[in-house]
Amino acid sequence: MAGNTEPLSPRAKLAVTAGKAAAAVSRAAGRGSGSVIGGRVALKLDPDLLARLARHLDVILVSATNGKTTTTRLIAEALRAGGPVVSNALGANMPAGITSALAGGSDAKFGVIEVDEKYLAGVARDVTPKAIALLNLSRDQLDRAAETRMLAEHWREGLSGSKALIIANADDPLIVWAASSSANVVWVAAGQEWKDDAWSCPSCGGVMQRPGDDWFCGECGFRRPTPSWALSGDYVLDPHGSAWPIKLQLPGRANKANAATSAAVAAAFGVPPQVALERMYSVQAVAGRYDVVTFMERELRLLLAKNPAGWLETFSLIDPPPTPVIMSVNARGADGTDTSWLWDVDYTRLAGHPLFVLGDRKLDLAVRLEVAGLDFEVCESLDDAVRMAPPGRIEIIANYTAFQDLRRRVGN
């Protein structure tokens, strides 16, 4: 499938060149990596460019509310065992960013592409992917995002005619609803800690029953499909019943789940689990996330959590008390301007940790923690928080733009 059997048209080549020039200008102006602006210019010159660039690749799309950047990276590492990979590794996941990333990989065999949830159906139509990995869906940026179940419905309609192999999480009812209109699905029992967006059956609206790890609708018979792959503790179980150890450098249950899904994707392209997993072990940090940095002579681990499900998974991976935890919350455009979601996060899980609060919306978080009955300090800056924190490695949890602010401050 891969290989440059059909070279880019002159118009497409011009678009790629113009896009690269725009990206270079954007970088020179200090306005970021330039990948989005480059893609925008290129798409304007040639609207079909994305489809044309993808034609030469085996494309794998990855979408979810949480974990898509990390999983994209893990799949890309695994597939490099089978050939060169091009990927939007920095998380620019809308059509312009994707176009820009693909334009940089003319020799690649695989395109491993993270896609924003809202664009998945459209991108899947444009690039005719070989495989699509679907991890989870939960509430995120409610002031502007589509409602969660509507998004699942939108995916379901968009993917129903797709010939792609869907690799989907059997433990998330919304994902199962979205994927089960497809002809070819590989179900992965990847787990789901956050359950509060899936108490209502996506098919009929009945109340979902969730005994143990199972789930089913009490009314219409919509139920958890039998998985062929599964995450089981520190192992991934493949369809032949073999258990492969997962020894990632990345922390937490959610990343083991991402690795299990990535192993299933890799297997579909002929990369065996052991080879795939070993390649994933090299990943230390993803776009700065999980990075351990030194700042003011202290060790800080940077953790990104953008929504309630993400915060919940993050609480389960931080070091136990008395490890200090700094939390930073903003509500700028890219974060969603409504902070109500803080109240869906169970902060009582942080009892025993010395807590420090900062960010544009530190007062929202302060009230949230007060109502949870926790002790905390409100700080003006990261420097203040680090100065006040008792000894030991510090865990820092921040939402999207707060995370970017912190990375800038620590020079990462």
Place this chain on the structure above:
Amino acid sequence: MSDNSLRLVWIYPDLLSTYGDQGNALVVERRARQRGLDVQRLDVRSDQQIPTSGDIYLIGGGEDRPQRLAAERLIRDGGLSRAVSNGAIVFSVCAGYQILGHEFINDLGEQQQGLGLLDVVSTRGEAERCVGDVLADIDPRLGLPPLTGFENHQGVTHLGQTARPFAKVRFGKGNGVGDGYEGAWNDTVFGTYMHGPVMARNPHIADLLIKLALDVNALPPADDRWYEALRQERIAAATQPA
């Protein structure tokens, strides 16, 4: 209300708990406990019966389809209406507010019957969705400081004869009718479009509900330092929208 215990009922978290409105239950519970009350919080899923013996009932906002399902199940259950006729207090937000009225427009675009506990009728707004920080003055009869909240709704709510406006908007949209009113209330039933959640930004509303439940005029003071700081910040934000 018996002795020192307060029964707090959180209605249908499986359907109407999308916008952090669970925070209202957390704030009421916290502030009641700080006043030495023993709080029994009951979270009632939509396949369970609504108890009629609660003191305070809270309903939150949700997406369009869950709203339709919640209204159907609440009418079929009947428990909330019986509780209100026994004098129970109800505080509702957004989709929950619409459900307490006579009717609203559901996800299928149809008029759907509500519980009729508030004399209001909701329709779907033609204008842009109302999203952003709100500042409003609460009905002076309730004796509360200004209301701050975050609104995020397409619905428009018209008040009938027996519903009083909960607040008059200074900044923001509120009920969306154009008369500047936000929310509605009668003796013990309240409705608002405000998220935030609204009690986190207006703890005095939580105190009001507790006072109504206890049938007292005052409560011992609570530590309002962080609430007050947040209120000042959000009131400033509403008056200077970005």
